[in-house]
Amino acid sequence: EVQLVESGGGLVQPGGSLRLSCAASGFAFNTYWMHWVRQAPGKGLVSVSYIKEDGSRTGYADSVKGRFTISRDIAKNTLYLQVNSLRAEDTAVYYCARGLDSTGYHAFDMWGRGTMVTVSS
Amino acid sequence: DIVMTQSPGSLAVSLGERATISCKSSRSVSSGPNNVNYLAWYQQKPGQPPKLLFYWASTRESGVPDRFSGGGSGTDFTLTISSLQAEDVAVYYCQQYYDIPSTFGPGTKVDI
Numbered sequence: 001e002v003q004l005v006e007s008g009g010g011l012v013q014p015g016g017s018l019r020l021s022c023a024a025s026g027f028a029f030n031t032y033w034m035h036w037v038r039q040a041p042g043k044g045l046v047s048v049s050y051i052k053e054d055g056s057r058t059g060y061a062d063s064v065k066g067r068f069t070i071s072r073d074i075a076k077n078t079l080y081l082q083v084n085s086l087r088a089e090d091t092a093v094y095y096c097a098r099g100l101d102s103t104g105y106h107a108f109d110m111w112g113r114g115t116m117v118t119v120s121s
Numbered sequence: 122d123i124v125m126t127q128s129p130g131s132l133a134v135s136l137g138e139r140a141t142i143s144c145k146s147s148r149s150v151s152s153g154p155n156n157v158n159y160l161a162w163y164q165q166k167p168g169q170p171p172k173l174l175f176y177w178a179s180t181r182e183s184g185v186p187d188r189f190s191g192g193g194s195g196t197d198f199t200l201t202i203s204s205l206q207a208e209d210v211a212v213y214y215c216q217q218y219y220d221i222p223s224t225f226g227p228g229t230k231v232d233i
Contacts (some may be wrong), residue, residue, distance in 0.1 A: 035222075045163075047222035057184065061222050062122075085224055095170055105218050107161035109182065111170035 002026030002110065004096050009115030018087050018120070022079040022096030022112055029077040030054070033099035035108055036070060036081045038092035038117075046093070049081060052104065064090075086119045093117075123217050125226035128180045140202040142229045144215035147154050149195045152219065159219035162191055165228075166211045170171045172211075175200070207233065 008020040021045050022034070049051040051058045051097040058070050069082040079096050097108035124147040131218045135138040158178035161170035173182045175191035178198055188203045202209055210233060215226040 044228045045165075045216075045225040050222060055188065059222055100173075100176060104221060105159060107173055107176035107216065107218060108163075108171075109173050109176075111172075113170055 004098065004110060004112035006094065006096055006112045006115035009094065009117045011120065012086055013119045013121050014087060014119055017082070018086070018117060019117055020081040020083065020094055020117070022081075022094070024041045024077045024079065024098075028097075029072075030074045031102065033104055033106070034070075034072060034079045035099060036079075037095045037097055037108070037111075038090075038112075040089075040092040043092075046092075051079070051106070053069070053102065057104070066083075082086075083117065086097045086117070088119050091117060093118045123150065123220050124217055125217055125224055127213075127215060127226035129229060130227070131230040131232065134202075136207065136233060137204050140205050142200045142213055142215075142231075142233055143207065144198040144200070144226050145219050146196045146198075146219075150217045150219035151195050155191070156194055158194055158197050158198070159217055160191075161216045161218065163214045163225075164209075164211045165214065171214065179220070184201045186200045201232070203228055205231070205233070214217075 005023045005049045035050045051070045067085045072078045093114040095114045096112045098110040100106040100109045128143045137175040155229040162175040179191045190201045212228045
């Protein structure tokens with residue numbers, strides 16, 4: 001089955017860290033750009049980060065630059081997001097999503113169900 | 122960053138009636154001699170992840186009913202549901218991917 005499954009979310013104190021994972025299956029993970037998108041409770045969608053198929057290019061939203069790091073393990077078919085120095089405003093469901101094509105400038109054609117990150121003392 | 126806006130913020134439509142959502146970008150998301158539009162539409166139902174409906178503004182994703190249509194160019198885009206069905210109740214988002222990271226509109230809630 002073609003799917004993305006996120007994990008690693010939870011409750012963390014301000015200033016804390018988590019590593020989010022997204023396990024991909026059913027498709028050639030090493031040929032797709034991948035993305036993290038977050039959604040605060042009751043709010044809209046925000047692109048957080050992206051990574052090229054081979055990991056050679058990454059990008060971040062200004063709001064997370066310097067605090068979040070995206071990576072991927074081709075052998076494990078897994079996408080990661082290391083989230084550090086967490087703030088209350090980082091509270092959200094974090095989705096991983098697959099890019100539609102290999103250009104980097106694309107829509108997202110597959111999404112996981114998300115993992116919830118709650119930042120609170 | 123390219124800022125995306127949508128209108129209305131919410132709308133209520135009777136079953137079988139037309140629903141039209143507008144999406145505007147703060148600058149053009151079209152490029153090239155063929156005016157390719159770097160614009161996508163998503164549908165999100167409560168408790169679910171977003172689902173891709175259209176990309177390149179008007180290319181329908183596989184499995185999307187043809188009562189949905191996408192159009193527009195440059196900075197102005199629309200998503201139309203020609204005959205609203207109960208299962209279309211959702212929030213709809215536009216997204217530009219002309220610049221990356223991409224940016225989304227704030228969403229339009231469609232209800233009956």
